[in-house]
Amino acid sequence: MNGERADSFLRMIKQAQRGRLKIYLGYAAGVGKTYKMLQEAHKLKSEGIDVVVGYAETHGRKETEALLEGLETFPQISMSYRGIDIHEMDTAGIIARRPEAVIVDELAHTNVPGSRHSKRWQDVEELRSAGIHVISALNVQHIESLYDTIEKLTNVKVKERIPDRVIAEADQIVNVDVTAEDLRQRLSEGKVYIAEKIEAALENFFRINNLEHLRELTLRELAAHIDFRQRAAEKEEMTANPDQVMVCLSSKGPNSGMLLRYASRLAGKLNRNWYALYVETSKEKPEKIDAHTQRLLGDTLELAQELGATVYTYRSDDIVGTILKFAEEHRVGHIVIGSPGRKLPYWKRVLGDVGLAEKLINASRGENIVVLNTRRM
Known part of the structure; x- marks a missing residue:
């Protein structure tokens, strides 16, 4: 305090x-x-x-x-x-x-x-x-x-x-x-x-x-x-700020700008801090992704800062676990994620596999999960 x-x-x-x-x-x-x-x-x-x-x-x-x-x-x-x-x-x-x-x-x-x-x-x-x-x-x-x-x-x-x-x-x-x-x-x-x-x-x-x-x-x-x-x-008199907002970013997420602007508006309406989180998996190390993808990711992280987000980059292959741990540590109540660029192949769905958004929803501990349709332009 x-x-x-x-x-x-x-x-x-x-x-x-x-x-x-x-x-x-x-x-x-x-x-x-x-x-x-x-x-x-x-x-x-x-x-x-x-x-x-x-x-x-x-x-x-x-x-x-x-x-x-x-x-x-x-x-x-x-x-x-x-x-x-x-x-x-x-x-x-x-x-x-x-x-x-x-x-x-x-x-x-x-x-x-x-x-x-x-x-x-x-x-x-x-x-x-x-x-x-x-x-x-x-x-x-x-x-x-x-x-x-x-x-x-x-x-x-x-x-x-x-x-x-x-x-x-x-x-x-x-x-x-x-x-x-x-x-x-x-x-x-x-x-x-x-x-x-x-x-x-x-x-x-x-x-x-x-x-x-x-x-x-x-x-x-x-x-x-x-x-x-x-x-x-009123916030100056508060000792805690629950229900912060976070947005989950991807190196190849379609229309990341739309995702960030939505999160920015949501945080503004709730009068909450907001965070932009990028989880770098072993498949997305700088030496494993092409220059174009690296440039897009850099532009996305720069836009997040311009919109007022506090940007974090973690390295982990457990994307869902990392997101939820971050949410717990930063009192996040609203998690914003974009729809996948490509739908999960039929054969994977038959075997019981689900997409990242659904995994996050299933594993969440009470957070509000907002899945934004970023495939539309």
């Missing part, structure tokens, strides 16, 4: 030293996130807060550009990439300037190769580590664990994504909301994209059904965050 209280106090110290993070969350471009951020910057300035604009993407919108007047806009860095000059936020310069707060638009942005960090959310983490408060903006489709859901609903593969832990660590999330009909009207009037992009946008991503689905996801995400923050406060 004393150790857990010490860890809790250490977290409080670290949190006090870090800058706060506020995110304006929307369901699509054009709902008004940047506008709201800049309005808040003016309010902070009027109250004597030292605030600068580190990066703001106005997309040529006159009303938004007008809000930049009267605010200190920190100079950006100009970088050349494939013969094109690209401007990125000067993270090091802002840290040296040390404002109390900074506006950082487009949290999911990918920086140009050669930048200080590959992703803008990493720039934000560095700013916060320096004690600078950050106000940023994000669309719901850029949240990593929602990737499969977004693709299924909109048929769009979102390339720029941020780890769920960035959202979980936000001190405040504000939903910027307009109706789908109003957003389409704004788009038609040229207030979102330039004229050449309007028709294609209306016929594709900005269809009513798409927007309504995204809007609902955004509201759910906001509700989940509020619930998470409330339970996190």
Whole structure:
């Protein structure tokens, strides 16, 4: 108990030293996130807060550009990439300037190769580590664990994504909301994209059904965050955390990303820690699997870390026994496993053999076993 209280106090110290993070969350471009951020910057300035604009993407919108007047806009860095000059936020310069707060638009942005960090959310983490408060903006489709859901609903593969832990660590999330009909009207009037992009946008991503689905996801995400923050406060008073979540990984498991995102969402809903476990059998030693499989496994373990899992790798030929022992030692109540890539041959089933998932279910000691159909894409 004393150790857990010490860890809790250490977290409080670290949190006090870090800058706060506020995110304006929307369901699509054009709902008004940047506008709201800049309005808040003016309010902070009027109250004597030292605030600068580190990066703001106005997309040529006159009303938004007008809000930049009267605010200190920190100079950006100009970088050349494939013969094109690209401007990125000067993270090091802002840290040296040390404002109390900074506006950082487009949290999911990918920086140009050669930048200080590959992703803008990493720039934000560095700013916060320096004690600078950050106000940023994000669309719901850029949240990593929602990737499969977004693709299924909109048929769009979102390339720029941020780890769920960035959202979980936000001190405040504000939903910027307009109706789908109003957003389409704004788009038609040229207030979102330039004229050449309007028709294609209306016929594709900005269809009513798409927007309504995204809007609902955004509201759910906001509700989940509020619930998470409330339970996190209660959790500090708890001395034990039963019912943790673990996901079992395989070197050749199909669609491991879907499996990890499901486990991440489940852990978030339950407000529990979660673990990713890979059991390396004698048949899966590095020298026995091909380079392609090794690369896939490495990518899977890296994604697990990005989504916030604590990753463990054990060596054993007793996969079921290792999983259940780990579950017992880490107070795991929910075990997530993917469906096998190939069905067990008929002759093995005739002889009484069963697959890994069924073995795990038969040998479990009260844990909830979730078998996710990862064969579907």
